[in-house]
Amino acid sequence: MLAETICSAVSAAGLGIAAITAYRRRFLAAARIAAYALVPVGLVMTGAVEWLAETAFSPLAWAGFGVLGVAWVLFMTTRAVERRRGGAARVERGTRKERKRGGQGPQAVEPAASAPSPGSGRPATAKPAEDFSDIEAILKKHGI
Structure with missing residues (x-):
């Protein structure tokens, strides 16, 4: 009853x-x-204020909010742990898939030029992964 009176007074003041x-x-x-x-x-007319007033003073409702809070904390904690372990889990999943395919993953196919030569003592230069001819053409076009 008090909440409805307060809401009515606030509405009357707002209309003024x-x-x-x-x-x-x-x-x-x-x-x-x-x-x-x-x-x-x-x-007030829909009954939402009465429901809210009853909920605010109900110990069972507050216990329900507490349970929801615990569930939210558990959910967020598991997500944080999953994010921390996410990189290792993805790598582990990738190696499992490689084993199933017989080790023919993208890491297994390496060009021979990137392997160090046995007698030189230093690694051979790796072949660039991307072709930069289009970038060179743009730079030449602008005189750079």
Whole structure:
């Protein structure tokens, strides 16, 4: 009963402010204020305020909110742990798939030029992974 009275008073005050704003010839702002002022009365008429007031003073409802909070904390904790382990798990999944395919993954196919030569003592230069001919053509076009 008290919540409904407070909502009605807030709506009446909001409608008064809307009337003063309309008197000052700011009709768009007055209409917006009136819309906001009618929301509490609408909530009272639908019964949402009564339900909210009953929920706010119910120990069972607060226990339910506590359970929801614990569930949320567990959910977020498991997501954080999954993100930390995500990189290792993905690599492990990738090696499992490679074993199933017989080790023919993209890592197994390497060009012979990238392997170090046995007698030189230093690795041979790796072949670039991308072709930069289009970039060179653009630079030559601009005189760079």
